[in-house]
Amino acid sequence: MRTLPTFFISHGGGPWPWMTEFGSTYDKLAASLRQIPASLDLQPKALLVITAHWETVDFTVSGAAKPGMLYDYYGFPDYTYQIEYPASGQPELAEQVLQLLNHKGIQASCDTQRGLDHGTFTPLAVMYPEADIPVVQLSLKTNLDIEQHYQAGQALRTLREQGVLMIGSGLSYHNLRYFDASAARPSKEFDDWLYETLMIKDAKDRHQRLSRWQQAPSARIAQPREEHLLPLWVVLGAADDGKASRIYHQNDLFGGISASSYRFD
Template identity: 55%
Template sequence: MPMSRLPTYFISHGGGPWPYMTGAFRRNFDVLEQSLVDMRHELVDKPKAILVISGHWETGGFAISSGVKPGMVYDYHGFPDYLYHIAYNAPGSPELAGRVRQILGEAGIDAALDPTRGFDHGTFSILKPLYPDEDVPVVQLSLHASLDPALHLAVGRALAPLRDEGVLIVGSGLSYHNLQAMRGSGGYEPSRRFDAWLRETLAEAGKERSARLTQWEKAPAARAAHPREDHLIPLMVVVGAAEGEAGAVTYHQEDFFGGLTASSFRFGQVPATADSTTADRLTA
């Protein structure tokens, strides 16, 4: 029986090492956590491997983590000491890393292998709730430091065949990422306006969607939502990998940290045997 083509996902990954925390701060992520549990259920079977494009890894050219046993990157500040000793112990996959490099090379896109790169919090914060058994191999692909949306859409188009090979492609960022404004109420309205544009845009499929994303700075409150677009660019890769397929909202919250709006998205269809309650839930 031929393998089903896997959908792609953009996940708004929340803040810091939240799955490993307890107490009031942890409660900010209850809705996000449930969406990741739903994602696991709608995928039905575990993928052979996961390719994560995280907003927390940028390199001068593209790089691919290729270690057998990746370590951890504690890329956050001001948390209790124990959160700098946590570990997500999923294996790496040198085989997948080599396959990604091959595919990109055939598309004329250079990428280097990095055997030392560990899991940053853009990766382990979503994978801990998604696959808590830590038994699915994980590879990361860096962002190109240019943060060029068209380039990252092209990378996604090149990587699309992986979806037929049992590889789950996940972009990890945030639909709203203005840390300064998040500390008060200044982000409430910009996050709402940009998120509305994003949901409308991502409901489309094909070239019109990609064209709008390459000009995302023209969206309402675009730069107020993303003063720097590192947490938006992973979206381009997963959209490029599913360019002709419709988008659906998998997580939407309008009271994130007291009033921010945040969303996650799926592109393409879930396996036919998935629970209908976790099927398409596109929110206009």
């Protein structure tokens, strides 16, 4: 039986795929996102996106059959508030996610009104521009507890054997106060640490080092609040601590910011 990998992706800023104003800034990211479908052995039956842009007290799964759009960004051109990514939802998958979490004693609920936020529709518009694969979203917990998110991923790992592609959508660097050349050093320091850590072959050692991420160089500059890093723990748990490979990296975003994305097999 073929099993899909999981991914942690840096999803970029706002609705960047639609904006010519960004020029070539996101060309490397776009190329890496397009490569993900091409790298898979089979076409996913559905996409489960763990999005950094949705937080709830308990884990919540989106259950709308036809999810709307959430333009959860500010200060962008008017036309970016008319974007459509018309993927369907999949209530059956949402129910299965709910059952898998509850079976492991993880409190979770379903939101049948939730639309697609930009942490979801922005990267998917590049990966699957035809919007022909159903999409379900999973929230983060507002307590931002690393182990609870890792355990949620473990509870969902059997979905990979059923053709569900799990994507953790965040950013390896997310500090909007320092989003220019001033972020070059701290973003590189943290990005280097994250890469070195994820490349550790022993799963136990890697997990222990990841659990101490706040001690990493420039950790709290790179992630003042870790919601954009937490999807990593969910997909790592779902991958059963599988081997990591870096599928995207650049160090010249907005004057020198480093960012990366990873695949787990």
